[in-house]
Amino acid sequence: MFPPLPNPTTKPGGPKFGEADLIRRSASTVTPPAERQTEVAKLIDVTKCIGCKACQTACLEWNDLREEVGVNVGEYDNPHDLTPNSWTLMRYTEYENPGTGNLEWLIRKDGCMHCEDPGCLKACPAPGAIVQYSNGIVDFIHENCIGCGYCVKGCPFNIPRISKVDHKAYKCTLCSDRVAVGQGPACQKACPTQAIVFGTKDEMKQWADKRIADLKSRGFDKAGLYDPPGVSGTHVMYVLHHADKPHVYAGLPDNPRISPLVDAWKGVGKYAGMAVIALTAAAGMIHHILQGPNRVTEEEEESADKLAGGKT
């Protein structure tokens, strides 16, 4: 068993991280803090998950959100997808293992992965609407969000959702407000089987190693940690029994990375586009300086009058 996080102190004190700890800020340049905070991570061990949805409930509860009553279409996923209110979702997959012939019930808690290289932040055009703290948490600052939905295009995991009510983007905050006072995320606190644990990223990797060794001893020789290098690692990691094929877990990307389209759009495209516009304007100015205006002469006016049968 992973040692539970101690309860927070009751003594008043400031948050453990804030504005001064930003390492990235959307559509802005920030001077990174001299000292990076210890990176935190949430580890989701899908092999220990019993699919009780306590984490989903805890998330709604802590963040004071309500989900609409949905309809049953014959699956356990409820709601059927992430929504502006449901920032985490248990996704259930009935997987027929071709190796063993067993039917496996794979349950993955979906939600923001808190990428070290966040695509949402890269795509965001609104200064300060998405920030990344030096402890690794990627957070949406709703007062700066304009609701354009670019984060949806930037995200390699299809996580952000735009509210139809206030037209702002929502996703898991990794309970940045709880972490700021030394607490773990609400989902982790509610998990009855310790399928969700929270700590420093190093601690989580070590814990995952133990879990993977245990799984391998039980015959899951492809068990492994999901900490995808394509986005420079994530601050939400999975322990998977089939780490060689993450896609069997309700479409978890095998090798997520920021789409080259988003890179082109928000990288070189930004500068190339401005250059094309500036060069066209400059070409016009230079042409006019060299060539001068193209004026109609008096003779041409008279020729026109003549064509029209004028008296000139």
Place this chain on the structure above:
Amino acid sequence: MTSQTKSGAHIRVRRYSGSARVNHWIVATTFVLLLVSGLSLFHPSLYPLSALFGGGEVVRWLHPWMGLVLAAAFLGLFIRFFWQNLPEFTDFVWVARIRHVLTGNDQYLPEIGKYNAGQKFVFWAQFALVGTLLVTGIGLWEAGLGYFEELLGLKATIEQKRWAAVIHASAAVLAIAIWIIHVYAAIWVRGTISAMTRGTVSGGWGFRHHRKWLRKEIDKGEIERPRMTAAE
């Protein structure tokens, strides 16, 4: 300047009707507003431009609606000017002699109808780009896409929306560059702007730049005689 001809002493030729001019200025106004609001989301250093509209949130909802207005108004221009913009042999001669065009030596160019090859290029390029911007813009329209998806019975994937973003930005850059050429040409070729403000150009302007068109308009009687004729 002495070369400036005195208005009133020569014929003027009707080039654009009142409705064509209103149509043009609707497109022009929305284009500039779309350009400014679009650029504010294109490059972070231009984000402050969004303040002109009341902030990024206003830009987010206003830009698509202005885009729809532009697309509808542009269709009006397209229908109006379609026939005169069909390519003809003279266009190839004009392009081959682009050197004389740029040096303002119009005397070496063939007689030209209502539009030269450069104007036709602007017409067709903006037609293609407005169409592209409309389709990709709807793809990027967070609040409006759902309506069109339902209408067409399909669902855009995130990968398609990424393509829409890249294509929308690229097409916008090209449209802006062509718009700069369009505006510059109107300024460089003196006497052009009155076509869109007053609806007429001087006979000399027609004689110099669009002689074939001038002959036709004279035949049709689409000219205004000077009120006062110069003393003989």
